[in-house]
Amino acid sequence: MSEFTALKHDIYCIDALYVKPGVASIYLLQAADEVAIIETGTYYSVANVLATLNELGIAKSRVRYVIPTHVHLDHAGGASEMMKQFDQASLIIHPLGARHMIDPQKLIAGTIGVYGEEKFNRLYGTIEPIPEARVIIAPDLARFEVGNRELVFIDTPGHARHHFCIYDQVSNGIFSGDTFGISYEPMKQLPRGLIPTTPPVQFDPQALRASISRIMSFNPARLYLTHYGEFENPAAQAASFNQWIDEYVELCGRHDSSAADYEASLERDLHNLVLQGMRGDDNARLGAVLQTDFRLNAQGLAHWQRSMRDG
Numbered sequence: 001m002s003e004f005t006a007l008k009h010d011i012y013c014i015d016a017l018y019v020k021p022g023v024a025s026i027y028l029l030q031a032a033d034e035v036a037i038i039e040t041g042t043y044y045s046v047a048n049v050l051a052t053l054n055e056l057g058i059a060k061s062r063v064r065y066v067i068p069t070h071v072h073l074d075h076a077g078g079a080s081e082m083m084k085q086f087d088q089a090s091l092i093i094h095p096l097g098a099r100h101m102i103d104p105q106k107l108i109a110g111t112i113g114v115y116g117e118e119k120f121n122r123l124y125g126t127i128e129p130i131p132e133a134r135v136i137i138a139p140d141l142a143r144f145e146v147g148n149r150e151l152v153f154i155d156t157p158g159h160a161r162h163h164f165c166i167y168d169q170v171s172n173g174i175f176s177g178d179t180f181g182i183s184y185e186p187m188k189q190l191p192r193g194l195i196p197t198t199p200p201v202q203f204d205p206q207a208l209r210a211s212i213s214r215i216m217s218f219n220p221a222r223l224y225l226t227h228y229g230e231f232e233n234p235a236a237q238a239a240s241f242n243q244w245i246d247e248y249v250e251l252c253g254r255h256d257s258s259a260a261d262y263e264a265s266l267e268r269d270l271h272n273l274v275l276q277g278m279r280g281d282d283n284a285r286l287g288a289v290l291q292t293d294f295r296l297n298a299q300g301l302a303h304w305q306r307s308m309r310d311g
């Protein structure tokens, strides 16, 4: 049943099958005898990763590292199940994410608080503690070797404070998690089809702009987005991306943040702003593709605006 795409440079994009195909990616990077898996999807994604390894003829024992870019559950929810399956692997994680992997209770409780228990189980399944001895913390500019390939870890707050991006010299690509936004398949060819993602609770526009310049200082030829797949020539979209950040921020000031319908107003404005800015051929279709993102982004922006107001 494996669903994956072989990219260049010995990189494979495996579908996390999160909600539906085409929403979240897991990357497999191969070098000599070793493999790194970047992003984990959820507990339910692991079956497709195992099927892909099987189809590629890669033994589970060759997985050296499991690397979620940050501890949001569409990225790190499958980490504990992967660590069970890959008993030779270490988990590499941001300094601020490690404790949530070693003791996931707070992460689980927080997410159940947002979604409720039934939806949590349906979306994320089982999350267990990962033994501390198998967890490696990657501070800013840490380097790790996978086979003969070196990965550089870059601290990139803005989407979340526990987020790093990973530079791979072989592909001249960056595994950007959610820092450099999202671009689903129907958006990829649009001049402004790469947009910021700002779910609760750590959106920080200033930090995000700084993280984008840090990413661009590596002159990457491509991004490996989690949502979704390979994205060529990010330099062409960097100015537009920063403009989106400014536009999101501007939109927050249009309404009274203490009003009961603040989030709903932001969601409506985001929908209009983004679809107008993207000028796709088929805005109704894009609107449907981005519906969940507009809601989550509005929630995150509202949370940020209120936390600014309340200090």
Ligand SMILES: [Zn+2]
Residues within 6 Å of the ligand: 072, 074, 075, 178, 226, 227
């Ligand atoms: Zn995500």
